Amino acid sequence: MIDNGAITVEGIYKVFKKGRSDEVRAVDGISFDIKKGELFGLLGPNGAGKTTLIKCISTLLIPDSGAVRVAGYDIYREPLEVRRHIGVLTGGERSLYWKLNPVENLRYFAALYGVPRKHVGDRIDYLLELMGLTEKAGARVEKLSSGMKQKLSIARVLVHDPPILLVDEPTLGLDPYFARFIRDFVKNELNRKQGKTILLTTHYMDEADELCGRIAFMNRGRIEAMDTPVRLKRSMPQKQVLEIKCQGAIEKEIFDRVPDAAGINITHSDGFVYVRINTDNPEMILSSMIELIQQKTKIFSVRVTAPTLEDVFVDLTGASLRNGK
Amino acid sequence: MKRGEGSTKRVFHYLRAINAENIKEWKIELTYKPDFIRQFIEPFVYLFPYLLYGYALLGGRYSEHLKDMTGIGDMVAYTFIGYLFIGFLNTACWAMGFSLRKEQWYGTLETIFVAPVPRWVYVAGMALHSTCHQGLIMLIQAVVITTFFAIVLKMGGLFPALALVLLMLLGLYGLGIIVAGLTIALKQWWVVSEALSTLIVVVTPIAYPLAVLPIVLRKASMFLPTTYGIMGVRHFMLGEQLAVSLPTIFLRLAIIMVVWLTFGMATFLIMDRYGRKKGSLSVY
Numbered sequence: 001m002i003d004n005g006a007i008t009v010e011g012i013y014k015v016f017k018k019g020r021s022d023e024v025r026a027v028d029g030i031s032f033d034i035k036k037g038e039l040f041g042l043l044g045p046n047g048a049g050k051t052t053l054i055k056c057i058s059t060l061l062i063p064d065s066g067a068v069r070v071a072g073y074d075i076y077r078e079p080l081e082v083r084r085h086i087g088v089l090t091g092g093e094r095s096l097y098w099k100l101n102p103v104e105n106l107r108y109f110a111a112l113y114g115v116p117r118k119h120v121g122d123r124i125d126y127l128l129e130l131m132g133l134t135e136k137a138g139a140r141v142e143k144l145s146s147g148m149k150q151k152l153s154i155a156r157v158l159v160h161d162p163p164i165l166l167v168d169e170p171t172l173g174l175d176p177y178f179a180r181f182i183r184d185f186v187k188n189e190l191n192r193k194q195g196k197t198i199l200l201t202t203h204y205m206d207e208a209d210e211l212c213g214r215i216a217f218m219n220r221g222r223i224e225a226m227d228t229p230v231r232l233k234r235s236m237p238q239k240q241v242l243e244i245k246c247q248g249a250i251e252k253e254i255f256d257r258v259p260d261a262a263g264i265n266i267t268h269s270d271g272f273v274y275v276r277i278n279t280d281n282p283e284m285i286l287s288s289m290i291e292l293i294q295q296k297t298k299i300f301s302v303r304v305t306a307p308t309l310e311d312v313f314v315d316l317t318g319a320s321l322r323n324g325k
Numbered sequence: 326m327k328r329g330e331g332s333t334k335r336v337f338h339y340l341r342a343i344n345a346e347n348i349k350e351w352k353i354e355l356t357y358k359p360d361f362i363r364q365f366i367e368p369f370v371y372l373f374p375y376l377l378y379g380y381a382l383l384g385g386r387y388s389e390h391l392k393d394m395t396g397i398g399d400m401v402a403y404t405f406i407g408y409l410f411i412g413f414l415n416t417a418c419w420a421m422g423f424s425l426r427k428e429q430w431y432g433t434l435e436t437i438f439v440a441p442v443p444r445w446v447y448v449a450g451m452a453l454h455s456t457c458h459q460g461l462i463m464l465i466q467a468v469v470i471t472t473f474f475a476i477v478l479k480m481g482g483l484f485p486a487l488a489l490v491l492l493m494l495l496g497l498y499g500l501g502i503i504v505a506g507l508t509i510a511l512k513q514w515w516v517v518s519e520a521l522s523t524l525i526v527v528v529t530p531i532a533y534p535l536a537v538l539p540i541v542l543r544k545a546s547m548f549l550p551t552t553y554g555i556m557g558v559r560h561f562m563l564g565e566q567l568a569v570s571l572p573t574i575f576l577r578l579a580i581i582m583v584v585w586l587t588f589g590m591a592t593f594l595i596m597d598r599y600g601r602k603k604g605s606l607s608v609y
Binding site for chain 2: 017055059060062083090096098099100107108111113156
């Protein structure tokens with residue numbers, strides 16, 4: 001049994017067959033360790049293999065090869081013990097029984113997890129209060145808002161007080177208020193106060209940057225880099241990012257001939273297009289960039305910023321966190 | 326760190342989980358009230374074509390020919406006892422087989438699959454729920470039909486009949502867990518349920534004695550728990566003449582129970598592993 005390691009992943013592979021000849025390498029030889037009490041993030045675009053990896057660790061899927069130990073238990077030989085020590089929280093709203101109320105849901109899961117009967121009532125009261133759901137204890141889940149459902153999902157995950165949490169895209173589809181609540185709760189209550197080990201997957205770079213002590217960049221089933229957010233950002237060869245906010249369709253290829261532009265990332269948000277270029281010399285490329293973009297569309301603003309995790313990801317993989325291309 | 330649960334503690338944990346599954350299903354089912362009521366009315370409606378067909382052929386409810394073959398001349402009593410067992414067949418082929426897909430439709434399948442209980446526990450919970458549900462429906466059916474048609478049952482045979490039903494149910498659970506296992510791998514799983522339930526209804530002596538079946542089907546029926554369950558219960562409750570002795574019926578039923586349960590669990594475990602290898606549960 002490993003004393004310090006909460007989760008140990010050694011060279012795991014998971015390949016899905018698509019038809020007779022095609023295959024998708026969802027997890028392609030990944031290894032990492034997560035220490036007890038650590039909040040570790042897996043950051044990558046949709047389809048990077050994050051959820052497949054979480055499913056392998058939580059025994060929902062059997063890897064093709066490699067070794068995984070959770071709380072010292074082997075996922076192949078001791079899957080029930082692995083499951084007893086983890087709580088798995090997924091994004092989306094359908095992990096609860098909508099026709100039951102919060103208390104009925106939690107009672108059911110308490111029975112599945114073998115929480116002693118004499119403690120179930122107190123545990124449920126505590127969790128509902130912790131999540132601010134006491135007043136909704138008797139309301140059917142279908143009547144709760146998306147944010148409240150996600151809060152109840154967290155209560156469900158905590159019903160057996162697991163030492164390790166696997167949190168898969170926890171703020172997906174939530175409004176900013178509830179997303180903020182979930183982030184604060186994961187960091188301050190679960191990780192700092194309760195000391196739980198957390199493996200968090202997300203494709204939101206701000207979420208990973210804010211919450212995680214260490215981050216692994218995942219793309220096409222592989223880990224491209226792994227370190228603290230600060231070190232990852234420092235590791236960028238280009239120390240500045242030129243960001244141009246514009247509108248309309250822009251193709252990445254038009255910037256191919258711009259010198260000193262190492263990584264270019266084009267994202268869409270709030271009706272605007274953001275072109276971000278990793279560079280050491282923003283002043284040198286500024287005029288040629290503006291000229292190229294103005295041939296296609298209107299520019300709203302230009303600024304120079306420090307690299308974000310997304311910029312590091314683009315620099316490493318050439319892919320965007322938002323669309324994986 | 327303590328390594329694992331003790332075996333006694335584990336058994337109680339699984340039993341509690343099975344019961345929690347049963348209670349959860351009752352609660353969900355009771356939120357769909359019209360459908361819940363329908364399930365109690367429908368079995369009466371479906372019985373009538375059997376009886377009307379019998380009346381049309383016999384010109385009444387009594388048949389000397391049926392009496393010669395089975396020792397029971399009352400077509401209504403004969404058919405009604407057999408018909409009751411369709412409810413248990415539904416438990417195996419539909420409720421148990423459907424259990425994992427139902428969780429998938431709720432969206433909760435992966436959530437419950439990361440709980441520290443084996444996956445057959447959910448199928449067993451559904452079996453318990455459906456058995457209670459069907460048992461309640463059958464009890465109401467039995468009271469209403471026997472009163473309405475003035476059928477006299479031998480109440481002294483009730484306990485041995487129930488013992489046979491218990492053995493038969495365990496055998497059917499084996500069948501049900503096979504179907505549940507196949508649903509993990511097959512996208513159109515209901516084809517298996519449909520085919521199995523239809524086949525079993527045909528070769529099981531629900532509305533006619535086995536003697537009228539072609540020899541091949543008669544042999545096939547000998548491998549089904551429902552055959553012995555229905556014959557035995559008719560014997561105990563109505564006095565049907567048996568082609569084989571009672572101890573033989575109990576023995577065969579016990580063997581069938583062990584075989585189906587073992588085969589069922591093996592199939593389920595293989596399919597569960599297959600599903601976790603292929604990721605098939607996430608696909609559909």
